[in-house]
Amino acid sequence: MTAATLEVTRPRRRPLGSAPLWLAAALLAAVSTVLSDRLPAWAVEYPRAWRLPIEPWISAAMKWLINDATFGLFTFQEFTRSISWLFNWLLEAAYGLLAQGFTFGKGEDALHIPHVSWIALIVVLVFFARRVGGRGLALFVAFCFLYLAVFGQWSSAMVTLASIVISVPFGVLAGLLVGIAAYRNAWVEKAVTPLLDLMQTVPVFAYLVPILFLFGFGPVAAMIATMIYAAPPMVRLTVLALRGVPEEIKEYGRMAGCSRHQHMWKVLVPAAKSGLLVGLNQVVMLSLNMVIIASMIGAGGLGFDVLHALRRLAIGEGLEAGIAITLLAIALDRLSQAAATRPPPAHGSVRDGSWLARNRLAVGALVLLLVSMAAGALVPAIAAYPEPWTVTTGKFWDEVVAWLNINLFDTITIVKTWLLVNLMLPVKEFMLALPWPVLLGLLAFAGWRLGGWRLALLPVALGAFILLTGNWEKAMITVYLCGLSVVIAAAIGIPLGIWAAGNRRRTGGTLAVIDTLQTLPSFVYLIPVIMLFSVGDFSAMIAVVAFALAPAVRYTVHGLNQVPEHLVEAGRAQGCSRRQMLWKIRMPLALPEIMLGINQTIMMALSMLVITALVGTRDLGQEVFTALAKADTGKGIVAGLCVAFIAITADRLIQAWSRRRKAQLGVA
């Protein structure tokens, strides 16, 4: 090849030339922060006089809703009360069946029918598990429920299970119907999507307050909060699943002459079944995730036990109840997943025979449960696991904590203090000193580079809300805590992901661990953290990192594994070393996916931050939390929206970047 052709084929400079621009922006931020003393005061600290009294407006609107709003025939309050009444009735029935038994009549002649026997319930669940998931799942389910019995968690677990049994079907049905409406009408989808974004990013605490006002303190309010929290993914997954039905099947439905109704219920919904069952699984998992938070507004059961133990710093008790929630969650997760992924029936299965023959398992289960209820009346040990047989490890854990405090206290304190002084405080001070016009400008610049003027306006508008409501400083503390946690989570998670993607065994093992970690309710992460580090920003950060680590790992593994095989082969054919293969071929291609993982990490970190308010942070999470304690609707909703807006800003920017990058790489 001649010099001339080399000259021609040399790559041109990158067309965007954006690196210097970004550098200049970063420099501007740094300089303005250092020189913040010289800037006008209003630029550093948003003046109090410029705030809008949004909080009292919301509180007033809430009051109007409860006291004066009316639909003509009935008032708003009557409406909420009738909903309460319905759910309360259903819950009572479920409690009776699973936890308390039924009592008819009063006094001496009262007839008491005990609840479903623990033995019978375990037998039925194990049979079901065997059917949908094989022997392994059956053993696992047996183990989980025996733990509940042996560790004395049974009755609390049944209270929790009862509320799940009632709230999940309603959540699924509501999600399904809204999802169908959104699938059918573009305008419904347009209206619902931002609402879903908000429902999933506003911390749960924020809407606990209005729910408390509308439905009163108690299990019903807790259940409604759970449904609001758990239904959004069902809506999204319904739309996705219906869209995912092959175009030809949709066309076939029309060619067969289906009416709209037939087309939906006889063609689309059955064809989308596996996707819809994933939605069911999500609803179950999120409902269990809410168990502890729901106990703050009156749900009993395991959640209440954990919360109660945490408040008394009874680590051992909290841990046992926490594990009980986790096992319940994993068991229900595996059961619903197995049901979702179960292949459709094969020929020669249940078609023939009478109704009884086709449903003999279900009938058998029902008979067993009913008989056990009757038998429980005669032999108490059948109804409830006998108290003397229960075990507890509470003492052991309390001793462990005591030992840790005595022996490791100094070491832990040194590490903690060092990190606080050298890492956390400087970052915090920087964020607080960063003038708000500069930060908003930077975000707008990033938005403009990534997605045009619309994306530039979004962070400015959302940031303006935070400023106007006077939450800027708290928001910055949130950003600092969340940002640091995410950086640390990424620093641990991405290398872990790279390692796990190394071969199939490691991938399988790691993903199994991650799956399990993600089924832990967020509160459970607080238990060991409090054990080791007591309270404060540092503890919060550790809990957030632990909670938010999973997506960083998962998306890294996924990103690396989805690099097209032919590109990897091409690299190998050109003689890349393993290191070159990773850094020159797989990582660049996986980066957009990894960034989506970071995005998820941010979302999870923000949701965890609110919960870490329990260990004494001073950010927006604390604001939401105290609003709940004081039942201050306006304050709670505003602070909750601020958290959501931070989340939405981060989400939109990262998504835009990832989309662009994927398009550039042609791996969309």
Add this chain to the structure above:
Amino acid sequence: MTVSTGPIKLACRGVWKLFGDHAARVLAETGGAPDDAALRGAGVIGAVRDATLDVHEGEIFIIMGLSGSGKSTLVRCLSRLIEPTAGEVLFEGRDLLKADERELMDIRRHKMGMVFQHFALLPHLSVLGNVAFPLEIQGVGRATRESRAAEMIELVGLKGREDYYPRELSGGQQQRVGIARSLAVGPDIWFLDEPFSALDPLIRREMQDEFLRLQSVLKKTIVFITHDFDEAIRLADRIAIMKDGAIIQTGTPEEVVTRPATPYVAEFTRDVPRAKVVSAGVLARPGSAGPVRVPAAARIGEVAARVFDEEQPVGVDGEDGASVGVLHRQDVLDILLGREPRR
């Protein structure tokens, strides 16, 4: 061919399907006949352009084109799965595009059947359930629809598999279910959208034979879509060839092969063995023949051996039984060698 002269069952007149925001406007502004430049200028894609065709009762009408030629869009316009931007679709003489939702539903329930490339079977129903489904939609009682479905399943040779689920069947078997299902309502017009394209070559061949066997019994009016020219030649009574959304030639396989309308069509037909499409009637010349006679519709490939084996010239009979002439060995040889037939 006789079938192509029967009454017209389905026809379309000047059908356009444009995709894009300003589709209707472009069409109006250009007086209903936009050219390439007008379409490109408006950012509109012309999936089907000014398509006109007649499908006669009882014929196999094949629409052939490469991917992106608009053949699938056209068949969806004919069944109104896609709403055409302009034009008429006449089914049994009435404009399908003017039918309201209720009427359309009725027509589809009772008069149309469609087979899809990827089978489009409902995964949650057994073979029996799938085939009975269109009847279930009509509200036919369980016993009636299941016995009708069982008949159809037997017709396509899947007897004994009634209880199987789609995922338990091979591709060829799944398409047999698709065929049985589309025939269950006894449709007047039968759409087949690349029905055998997703199958392996050997199975494809087998299914084509099966399809011809079924048609010899059922005598349906058929619109068949394919991208495979050999398949078109093999099955068609008439072929319409599409390119860039427009129909560039319509004719019998013989016409298309021997008199391609454009170089594009000629390119397709170049490798088609002439002996498979040229019929004896075309080659017949005046002369006196011996005792061996062949029908005019017979393909040269089928009768060549006899022409060379016989001492005396082989005679050709027209449809009415009268002689139309004899076959010359040189003519037959030319065809076998792939030369253009001498006139």
